[in-house]
Amino acid sequence: MNNISLTLHNILHDKYNFKTFRPGQEETLMSVLSGHPTLSILPTGSGKSLLYQLPAHLTNGLIVVISPLISLMQDQVDRIRQQNQFKVAMLNSNLDFREQTQILKTMQQYRFLFTSPETLVKPAVQQKLANLDISMLVVDEAHCISQWGPNFRPEYLLIKDVIRRIAPQRLLMLTATATPSVTKDIITKMGLDPNAVKIIRQPVDRKNIFLAVHRLPDEHTKQENLIEMINKLGPGGVTYFSSKKVTNQVAELITKKTDLRVGIYHAGLSRIERYQVQQQFMHNQLDLICATSAFGMGINKNDIRYVIHYHMPGSIESYVQEFGRAGRDGLAALSLILYAPGDEFIQDNLVQTAVPSVESLEAVLQKRLPLNVFGEEQDLIDFYLQHHYSPQQICQILDEQNLLSKKRVRTMLNYIAGDHCYREVINAYFGQDDFQKPQMCCSYDQPDWQVDDLDLPAVKQQVQVKSTDWQTIIDNLFHDGSI
Structure with a gap:
């Protein structure tokens, strides 16, 4: 050395x-x-x-x-x-x-x-x-x-x-x-x-995480399956959604149908509220987080036992980032995607950027139209105009990015609908074909898997009193002295 x-x-x-x-x-x-x-x-x-x-x-x-x-x-x-x-x-x-x-x-x-x-x-x-x-x-x-x-x-x-x-x-x-x-x-x-x-x-593969997909016929069945799985899995989980509204609705449903202490996390909450929920989850004062993709980047919690995607992720990259928050201690963990027909359209809408016409961009440059005509995209458009991109260049950049985003969604959909080992698909996507399958690999290789087969470690619980719903949790957060 x-x-x-x-x-x-x-x-x-x-x-x-x-x-x-x-x-x-x-x-x-x-x-x-x-x-x-x-x-x-x-x-x-x-x-x-x-x-x-x-x-x-x-x-x-x-x-x-x-x-x-x-x-x-x-x-x-x-x-x-x-x-x-x-x-x-x-x-x-x-x-x-x-x-x-x-x-x-x-x-x-x-x-x-x-x-x-x-x-x-x-x-x-x-x-x-x-x-x-x-x-x-x-x-x-x-x-x-x-x-x-x-x-x-x-x-x-x-x-x-x-x-x-x-x-x-x-x-x-x-x-x-x-x-x-x-x-x-x-x-x-x-x-x-x-x-x-x-x-x-380094290889992207996380052998301790079992990869599973449940393909379900409709939204109602999906909710029932989610509740069934969470009741079996218990504390120590994150469930991801693509909609703030659905996050709130399903969090309330989970609270009613399980004994878990449920918190929510999305951009509709204030910064202080999000920080409080994150801290309570980190200290095992919440059992489950229902969140949009705003939650999790950089979260240093080793004992998350499962990550469930209620809505399909927008890309393989974001999926790997999000399920990778489970099992950081190297012990057994689960990644589960719940899919119902039409879920892909939610992601299609989320990842697409509205592309203005060349004529409207030229009108803004000539001061014939205000910048705010572009709505939510005005800051993005203003950046390119300030840095001297032509209207044609701006449209080309945004069109190309929309095509890439749609391709990522289709790749994710193919993963969900595919007839190959899920671990093989992910490793191949990242150019890593040389890997060894773990005994408990994925639901393609083990279609009859059960939660008990995974041998998930028990999650330590520091607070035994269950809050009645997530609104009560948010109310209590401002009076617990943790910030």
Whole structure:
């Protein structure tokens, strides 16, 4: 073991109380510390946050972490503060102008800065960072560059310009899900030389998670099946929905039909409400979360035993991200998709961006129409117009992204309807055909599977009193002193 490797192992043991690195961690650290632009593709639950926290013990200067969600930033900031080793700041839209100005003035005092792409690209932020010693720039959830950048959060496309301006000593990109084509797209959109980027890829397969699909005839049967499964599975689960309205309705139904303490999590709740629900779930004061895709990214809860998708996911990538939140302790867990005919149309509507006409874009450029004529898409359109894209280019970009999104939905539908081992399909999708099937693999290989066959560990329950419904839980959250 060379000196750098020995030092890394010593820090891992002394500062983080781990005996060994997980697969891919040490290789990533060695690469990024050597100054190579590094893209590390490690499965969900493999400890990616360690890859930018540990280098702070070996380097000087500011480590800037670009994160897609405020809840994810907050989770990482809280963890670093609990360790009480480094000073950390968060810079995002939740802070008012005075708070942001104060952080910018004192930036040199921090070792970590967590921020969003939208905040990072602001001229004042870039100017401040350009005058500091940036030890490392980290792009967390780097698949967002490819999947979100063009038609959802285009500021991701400007990160390459920020890199040139602030000149970080090291660059690290992290994700759990990137196919070979997405990997190539990330590197291209970051403006990097493909030959200079070190790619570290670990198998996406999580052998401890049993993959199951229930194809059901209609919505009523689906609800009945969900209740039946949850009663068998018990506490320690997350159920995903594609609709806030259905999330609320089914959460209320589960509360009535089971003994579980149920919480809800979606964008219709305030930030404080979402934070409270997340914290209660983390501390086993809730048994089940009913959530939209807004929940889960960066959740560091090891003992989630099952993830159920009430509505089909919009892509294989998002599916793997979401079911990967189960079984992080390496023990048995379940991923279950409930499908009824027509579910795919919900995703088709969600993933499509309204494409304006070339004529309307030209009218806005000529001030003959106001920008708000584009409704929810006006910020996206404004970004492209501000960065001198022509109307024809804008329409082409959005059309191409809509086609890609529809293709991802069809691929997910083929997975659900397919006549192949589900684990084989997922591994092949990510270009990983060389893998070993676990004994309990999937419901295609074991069509008569039962919950008892999975040997799911019991979930510790800290609070035995059951709240009557999720509204009561929300009411109580504001009086429990946890925030």
